[in-house]
Amino acid sequence: MARRLYEDRDHAAAYLKYRVAPREIVGKIITFMEKKALKKFDLAVDVGCGSGQVTTLLGPHFSQVIGLDVSAAQLEMALTNHKPSNVTYRQCPAEKLPFASGEVDLVTATAAVHWFHHEKFLQEADRVLRPGGCLAILSYNLDMELEYGDVSDKLNDICQEYHAALLSSSDLCNNRNSFYRDMFNSWSYPDKEWKDCMRIKRTVPVSEYISMIETTSSFQKMKKQNPIEAKSLSGGIMNKLLSVIKSSSPDPEVTMVVKYYYWLACKP
Template sequence: MAVRLFEGKQHAAAYLQYRVAPHELINRIMSFMEKKTEKQFTLAVDVGCGSGQGTILLAPYFTKVVGTDVSPAQLEMALANSNPPNVSYRQCPAEELPFASGEVDLVTAMTAAHWFDCQRFLQEADRVLRPGGCLALVSYTMDMELEYGDISDKLNDICKEFYAALLPFRNPYLGSSSVKIYLDMFASCPYPDKEWNECLHVKRTLPLSGYIGMVETFSSYQLLQQKDPAEAERLSNDIRNKLLSTMKVSSADTEVTLIVKYFYWSACKP
């Protein structure tokens, strides 16, 4: 099953503005590659690249990096971004990559593979990877947390209210957590040399409004917004006001620490 989402221009713009670029994960992926294969880092392909935040993080390590996505709106945002000269983008499905067999050194998908036709994608990744090339899939759980002084637990109780309100709008394909999809893909990957990793906490300091904005990019929030725009706005405002009241501040520009819980797996093609 391949699922097409994140294709509206406003959603794509919010995705570019609010999603976290996980450079810590890139460091881990490259460390895995350097241990497993000869240092032939010519071409990396970032599948389901969205607006390119993760794609550009690969640029220092490869001669050429190509981000691919099925969404024209997402690629428009990626192209509008400040891209290194060795980064380019192509529109295509994850299951039909425009590369020759054995041409690619690294295939990545960052917070995207759960929307792919998983078995077809794994077969396509295997086709384009060279022997010794690597596949790395990255995602995170929905339960992001906030840190702020000594009231972090109170803030996270409010965050849980946000997630609980969105749960009925979560795509049933994902279930209550996308971790199982990635575990199933990991089990299906035929490469004997592979590693599963959970959970890496990535911390970012950002305005409280940035946290709200990131949750609003979730597919569950977007579905609520499509079905009932007034209720979506009411929910965001209610959560924002509760957080501000608990923090005893008046401005959503007040900075908090966001904790995103990533998991990922890497595999090396024989």
Template sequence: MAVRLFEDKKHAAAYLQYRVAPQELISRMMSYMEKKTPKQFNLAVDVGCGSGQGTTLLAPYFTKVVGTDISPAQLEMALASSKPPNVSYRQCPAEELPFASGKVDLVTAMTAAHWFDCQRFLKEADRVLRPGGCLALVSYTMDMELEYGDVSSALNDICKEFYAALLPFRNPYLGSSSERIYLNMFDSCSYPDKEWNEKLLVKRTMPLSGYIGMVETFSSYQKLQQKDPAEAERLSNDIRNKLLSTMNVSSPDTEVTVVVKYFYWLTCKP
């Protein structure tokens, strides 16, 4: 199943503004590659790159990094952002990558592979990877948590209300968690050298409004917004006000720690 989402320009801009760039995951990928393969870090391809937050993090490690995405709006945001000189972008489907066979050192997809035609993508990744090249697929669970003083537990009860309200608008293909899709891809990968990892907690300090903005980039929230804009706004405002009240503050610019729960798998082509 290949799905096209995140193509509205306003949504793409929000995606760039609010999504977390997982530097910790890049470090894990590179440590794995350095153990598994000779240091031929020439070309990395970030598939489903969106607005390029993860793509640019690969730049220090490779001679050339190419981000690919099917969405012109997302790539427009990526190109408008500052980027290292060795980073470029191409528009294409994840299942049809514009690279010669056996020429890519790393293929990665960060919080994107669940929207691909999984088996076609794995076959295409195998085609473009050189022997000894690596594949790294990364995503996170929807249940992000907040830390703030001694009210973290109460805040997370409110966050669960937010996620529960959005669950009916989640794509049925994903189910309650996309982790199952990644496990199925992991199991179907024929490479003998592979490893599954969960959960890596990534913490970021941001304004409370940033957390709300991040949830609003979720496909489930976008679907609610398309169906009933007033209800989507009411839900966001209600959750924001409950969080502010629990924190005993009035400004949504008050900083909180957002905890994102990543899972990922890594493999090396024989």
């Protein structure tokens, strides 16, 4: 059955503030669709939309975009985010999409399918897509990296230490990539593409990298089980990163690298 997470309001607010919106991949989705489409794009559905980072990026390309999520807290945050007038949100599960068969031009899900009953979700996605419509499934590896001058390798040793400490609290395997690749390989549409790694880079303060990691389910689980341990872990990692950078500022900027992967498929 599907998992219900990200329903705490503070967690949802942090999710909106710190998660990286992959605008580069949205561009790839639109380019893929433009090569296949016989008409303008009417309806996009973003399933497991969270606080709407990807949903809003789709707005300029469609007549209507609808974000769906089971979490009321996430949708509350989505409504506080600036959005085009053609973007709306509904609360509903991924396994029962509220659309007629063949009604939708694009179904997308970002860093969410591993929480769904994915077989039921994919059946629903196939049902609601029109012939020529697109399915776009995105996620990213949890081992993010940092770049900063000639000390990037040292920083990433610390990042790996942070990542390894959180694995014991994770409900998922170390590398979700294989789960998504297997899903892609078994998908029946013959016209499909897999991208194994797209490095999405953002310049952020060190504290924002820490805050991004703290939005993950692994950290949230650790925080719930032992808040003192979780706080100590993040604080210790922050101090180690600042020590390597030799910064007198508490918040120097680094390049955060999020390693996305995705697959696209066009319905026959």
